[in-house]
Amino acid sequence: MDYSFRRHRGADAHVLGDEFWEGLEDGVLRVSRCASCKRSIWEPDYRCGECGGWDLEWVEVPSQGTVYAWSRATQDLGAAARWKPPYVTVQVEVGGPGGPKLTGVLRGPEAGLRVGAEVSGSIDPPSEATLGYPALRWALV
Amino acid sequence: MVSSLRGAAAVVGIGQLPWYKRGTSPDDETKMAMKATILAAEDAGVDVRDIDGFVSWGSEKNGAHNMMRGLGTREVRYAALVWTHGGGSAGAIGLAATAIATGQANYVAVVRAMAEKGADTRLRVVVAQGFGTAFGSVHGMGSPAQGFSMRASRIMEHDGLSPDAVWALVGASYLHGSRNPDAYAYKNDLDRGAYDKSRSPAEPLHLFDNSRENDGAVVLLLTSAERAKDLRQKPAYVLSSPMGRLGGAEFHDRVDPEGRTTSGFRPVAERCWRESGYTPGDVDVAQIYTNASTSAALALIDHGFCTWADVNEFMTIENLTAPGGRLPINTAGGDLAEGFLHGAGNNAEAVRQIRGTSPNQVPDARLSLTCGGPSDMIVSTTLLGSEETL
Numbered sequence: 118m119d120y121s122f123r124r125h126r127g128a129d130a131h132v133l134g135d136e137f138w139e140g141l142e143d144g145v146l147r148v149s150r151c152a153s154c155k156r157s158i159w160e161p162d163y164r165c166g167e168c169g170g171w172d173l174e175w176v177e178v179p180s181q182g183t184v185y186a187w188s189r190a191t192q193d194l195g196a197a198a199r200w201k202p203p204y205v206t207v208q209v210e211v212g213g214p215g216g217p218k219l220t221g222v223l224r225g226p227e228a229g230l231r232v233g234a235e236v237s238g239s240i241d242p243p244s245e246a247t248l249g250y251p252a253l254r255w256a257l258v
Numbered sequence: 259m260v261s262s263l264r265g266a267a268a269v270v271g272i273g274q275l276p277w278y279k280r281g282t283s284p285d286d287e288t289k290m291a292m293k294a295t296i297l298a299a300e301d302a303g304v305d306v307r308d309i310d311g312f313v314s315w316g317s318e319k320n321g322a323h324n325m326m327r328g329l330g331t332r333e334v335r336y337a338a339l340v341w342t343h344g345g346g347s348a349g350a351i352g353l354a355a356t357a358i359a360t361g362q363a364n365y366v367a368v369v370r371a372m373a374e375k376g377a378d379t380r381l382r383v384v385v386a387q388g389f390g391t392a393f394g395s396v397h398g399m400g401s402p403a404q405g406f407s408m409r410a411s412r413i414m415e416h417d418g419l420s421p422d423a424v425w426a427l428v429g430a431s432y433l434h435g436s437r438n439p440d441a442y443a444y445k446n447d448l449d450r451g452a453y454d455k456s457r458s459p460a461e462p463l464h465l466f467d468n469s470r471e472n473d474g475a476v477v478l479l480l481t482s483a484e485r486a487k488d489l490r491q492k493p494a495y496v497l498s499s500p501m502g503r504l505g506g507a508e509f510h511d512r513v514d515p516e517g518r519t520t521s522g523f524r525p526v527a528e529r530c531w532r533e534s535g536y537t538p539g540d541v542d543v544a545q546i547y548t549n550a551s552t553s554a555a556l557a558l559i560d561h562g563f564c565t566w567a568d569v570n571e572f573m574t575i576e577n578l579t580a581p582g583g584r585l586p587i588n589t590a591g592g593d594l595a596e597g598f599l600h601g602a603g604n605n606a607e608a609v610r611q612i613r614g615t616s617p618n619q620v621p622d623a624r625l626s627l628t629c630g631g632p633s634d635m636i637v638s639t640t641l642l643g644s645e646e647t648l
Contacts, residue, residue, distance in 0.1 A: 127569045195400035197396075200398040252396055
């Protein structure tokens with residue numbers, strides 16, 4: 118498949134992050150873990166510091182979780198992607214405490230936004246505003 | 259274990275240029291660094307040509323290689339940088355002390371200078387380039403202020419730091435800054451109402467919770483304890499100056515064993531107390547690097563100046579201000595109200611407190627702490643002491 122994000126990779130692309138974006142374009146939320154000992158490694162890294170394995174594998178995770186942290190941008194703060202202020206970016210912990218924290222822009226109403234709130238995820242297809250990348254979105258449930 | 263570094267070197271010179279609104283310095287930053295180095299040498303009574311070591315931290319670009327010809331340097335024997343961003347500010351003092359204690363250099367300058375004119379080293383830009391990948395930028399993350407506000411939501415809503423405590427740190431910094439003729443916020447005290455009403459670029463933090471970079475230059479000059487005795491100023495001895503961070507956690511997870519957010523200082527501060535032989539309660543005055551108010555509050559906890567159990571009672575303007583507070587902090591105004599040069603101003607103010615020349619002097623201050631970059635990937639802290647603390 119011809120993935121859009123590959124045609125738009127910028128200097129800030131995470132060198133080990135391609136499978137995450139491929140997943141989103143395929144409509145699947147995937148994160149990295151150690152292929153040997155299966156421990157979570159997020160964000161992706163070259164080596165598992167626990168077992169010494171050099172290989173990552175990518176596994177699907179449920180697109181729901183809890184708000185670990187949030188921030189509301191009230192003006193353009195220099196992000197390369199063009200979200201229209203004000204907008205809220207949330208870090209969402211998936212798979213329970215200690216799980217990967219996945220960043221996305223909040224979709225829908227802000228009522229009830231707080232650390233610990235439950236959210237569910239969806240995926241925006243690649244667009245010019247998001248630099249040709251797909252985008253992970255979270256909505257309060 | 260008392261380290262062999264303890265008391266081996268001292269800060270003997272301060273060179274500090276006026277603070278400018280970013281982009282308005284008449285000089286470019288290398289020229290500013292050279293001027294501040296000369297001021298530091300004059301302050302100490304040292305021939306600037308005898309400075310043989312140059313150290314700094316983070317994104318600093320004004321090294322020995324750029325200044326030595328103009329300064330007339332006779333020989334460079336030591337040139338090094340502490341990683342990563344502001345977290346190395348206090349550790350750069352330790353780097354200088356290490357070079358002196360091990361005989362690598364005799365006079366080491368800790369250099370920090372920045373002017374937007376003709377430079378591409380703004381911390382905001384460098385930080386964004388350093389750890390902002392597409393995972394963040396595609397999702398609207400564009401500035402350190404957003405990252406700090408993100409963490410602030412966690413620190414306040416999950417960990418339990420009160421908005422009143424956060425305000426106390428900001429208010430104490432501005433109170434001190436408003437009384438410091440050299441501070442960017444001189445005569446410009448901030449009240450709670452203005453703080454609460456201020457426009458915020460990234461909520462839940464307020465505008466005044468964030469440091470904003472200035473053009474400026476600060477140089478400290480260090481030499482051996484033996485040489486320091488014969489120089490012009492009262493020496494501020496380096497008692498301990500560790501850098502580092504606890505391993506094990508995921509890259510973006512900085513969580514203490516109890517599950518609360520940490521600034522990363524805990525093991526570094528523990529080494530500081532062990533190496534110096536002092537405890538948090540012995541410290542007379544502290545300069546707490548304030549990239550954002552909430553991160554600085556964590557630095558107070560992680561150093562042991564207070565705990566999560568009593569932080570909201572400890573952090574009041576009364577407790578945090580000179581001359582009589584329990585722990586006066588940011589006594590020149592700090593990174594919020596004096597001027598922000600990635601912690602350089604804090605280092606100079608920590609020395610002034612030992613000398614007795616602070617604009618908000620703590621009477622008879624003998625133990626003076628400066629720390630760098632809470633929440634940075636590498637952090638550092640330095641305890642300075644007067645001669646009687648050795």
